[in-house]
Amino acid sequence: MPSSPGRARSRMQAIVSHTKLNDAAGALKAPPTPGQALQSFAENRRSFWIILSLAVLFAAWEIAGLVPISFAFPKFSETVLAFVEMVADGTMIYAYFLTLQPLVLGVLISAVVGIGLGIAMGLSNKIEWLLAPVFIVLQAAPMAALVPLVTFIYGIGLTAKTLAVVMLALPVIVLNSYKAVRHVNPSLVDMCRSFQGTRKQQIFKIIIPDASPVLFAGLRLGIAAGFIGVMLAELLITPTGIGDLITYHRSVANYGHMYASVASIIAVSTLTLAGLQYFETNVLRPEKRRK
Amino acid sequence: MANAALSRTQGQLAVTCEDAIVQVRDIGKNYGDVEALRGINLEFQRGKLTTLLGPSGCGKTTLLKIIAGLVPASSGEICVNDKVVTGPGPERAFVFQDFALMPWATVMRNVGFGLELRGVPAIERNRVARRYIEQVGLAGFEEKYPHELSGGMRQRVGIARAFAVNADVLLLDEPFSAVDEQNRRKFQEDLLRLVDLEKKTFIFVTHSIEEAVYVSDRIVLLSPRPGRISQVIDPMIDRTASPDDIRRDAGYLNTVEEIWQGLRQYAE
Numbered sequence A: 001m002p003s004s005p006g007r008a009r010s011r012m013q014a015i016v017s018h019t020k021l022n023d024a025a026g027a028l029k030a031p032p033t034p035g036q037a038l039q040s041f042a043e044n045r046r047s048f049w050i051i052l053s054l055a056v057l058f059a060a061w062e063i064a065g066l067v068p069i070s071f072a073f074p075k076f077s078e079t080v081l082a083f084v085e086m087v088a089d090g091t092m093i094y095a096y097f098l099t100l101q102p103l104v105l106g107v108l109i110s111a112v113v114g115i116g117l118g119i120a121m122g123l124s125n126k127i128e129w130l131l132a133p134v135f136i137v138l139q140a141a142p143m144a145a146l147v148p149l150v151t152f153i154y155g156i157g158l159t160a161k162t163l164a165v166v167m168l169a170l171p172v173i174v175l176n177s178y179k180a181v182r183h184v185n186p187s188l189v190d191m192c193r194s195f196q197g198t199r200k201q202q203i204f205k206i207i208i209p210d211a212s213p214v215l216f217a218g219l220r221l222g223i224a225a226g227f228i229g230v231m232l233a234e235l236l237i238t239p240t241g242i243g244d245l246i247t248y249h250r251s252v253a254n255y256g257h258m259y260a261s262v263a264s265i266i267a268v269s270t271l272t273l274a275g276l277q278y279f280e281t282n283v284l285r286p287e288k289r290r291k
Numbered sequence B: 001m002a003n004a005a006l007s008r009t010q011g012q013l014a015v016t017c018e019d020a021i022v023q024v025r026d027i028g029k030n031y032g033d034v035e036a037l038r039g040i041n042l043e044f045q046r047g048k049l050t051t052l053l054g055p056s057g058c059g060k061t062t063l064l065k066i067i068a069g070l071v072p073a074s075s076g077e078i079c080v081n082d083k084v085v086t087g088p089g090p091e092r093a094f095v096f097q098d099f100a101l102m103p104w105a106t107v108m109r110n111v112g113f114g115l116e117l118r119g120v121p122a123i124e125r126n127r128v129a130r131r132y133i134e135q136v137g138l139a140g141f142e143e144k145y146p147h148e149l150s151g152g153m154r155q156r157v158g159i160a161r162a163f164a165v166n167a168d169v170l171l172l173d174e175p176f177s178a179v180d181e182q183n184r185r186k187f188q189e190d191l192l193r194l195v196d197l198e199k200k201t202f203i204f205v206t207h208s209i210e211e212a213v214y215v216s217d218r219i220v221l222l223s224p225r226p227g228r229i230s231q232v233i234d235p236m237i238d239r240t241a242s243p244d245d246i247r248r249d250a251g252y253l254n255t256v257e258e259i260w261q262g263l264r265q266y267a268e
């Protein structure tokens, strides 16, 4: 691709002139051309792109709020102010205290039970025959429709909300864990057998490590589903926590506060998933770290 | 072509030898409707390198895995050191066609993995692993991960891992198929050096006639499916000569030609 560097460079310079990055001045001193220097900076720093894309998003939000596209759509700056206010007066913190209880509990239960059942299904045909159909149905079922049923059985307390989280998170985690084990490289299993590894060694030294990327992908999907579960519970069962903040501020037309609550739960969910990914690549799979 | 102790049992070629370490007795293998191997009677001499050669799909990998105890035979039995074996054992080590390295483990851990499974303490197994890593020419790569190595280097890790458990019999399934021609020659020489150094029995599978003639004490030709023994050739190459001289030697070239004529009938 002989022509693309030049094109990429001119695009870089366009970005520099628009956003007036201070780094451009520093980059000029370097021996390679400023475009190249900025390009390598941008390639090396993923955070640069994340910040840039967030900046674009927030700018667009601010403009959309200024227009405004709807009377119920606050500006980005209003939302930030509302957020600061809610953190300062403690309502946001108390809301998270309530929301995180069923979420953390439900996700922990789903992770332990789900990975355990999924691995068991992957290892044993009998367990697979027994459980696979159940979870395939559960995953296909529109769980949101079942959440109100939970209130009939378990009322409106922590149990019902935790159950809503488990109902959404568990099937995803089970089925991904099962798939992870079934897709383990058979040649590695043969290798372990050829060196007389026991079944236990085969499971813990070969199957689980080889399955771990897919196990973790399943866990991430499960946690994302858990966030959906807890929000459904708080919106459909009883308004508490963040769900309550959203419902309440909508009812009193406090749109800045409502959007701040919504954006905060999205941010918490995103950061949790990113943190899990970071943990996986840096702690569990050391070979992934060195590019 | 001499010294091959051949006989016929029920119309099939049978190969015997003195001081056999591995005996393949009447092995047959069916995968469902597919008959992969039929009536294989074959003995492997201790301390020698025997090659299984044959067209693709004739059952070479299957036979090697049956000897390794990784695949059950449909009929017949395998004896190692005069004892019938039904599964993998410490006296045999396998080198896989696709390397079978753990991507999450360093070269050091991969090479020491056979010992790790046996419960050898880390200090001891790292000492052994380091020695074999050096012997296959990978010194300095102990802390690298498989994806940081070339195909040829990965295969050497697989070979070092098999050596590290100190098995009597090494089973190698096309170990050099992922390597370019120049490196392949170098590896063949390295292999001969290791054969000399380690005094082990090697059972080697390859597609390449030249490779088979160059490295083998005995070549067993298999026919296409169902795999049967079609010919046995002892190349009798003088290995004290330099590699280049061997490759120009008339005996070497004639043997290659003879095998080619033998295999050619299947190609047509």
Ligand SMILES: Nc1ncnc2c1ncn2[C@@H]1O[C@H](COP(=O)(O)OP(=O)(O)OP(=O)(O)O)[C@@H](O)[C@H]1O
Residues within 6 Å of the ligand: B031, B034, B036, B055, B056, B057, B058, B059, B060, B061, B062, B063, B207, B225
């Ligand atoms: N697990 C399996 N299930 C069904 N059929 C199989 C299986 N493994 C091998 N076969 C069949 O058995 C025959 C022999 O296979 P094998 O892998 O032993 O051949 P090979 O001589 O090693 O071939 P190649 O030189 O291509 O590696 C092939 O026809 C193959 O299709």
Ligand SMILES: [Mg+2]
Residues within 6 Å of the ligand: B060, B061, B062, B097, B173
């Ligand atoms: Mg093969």
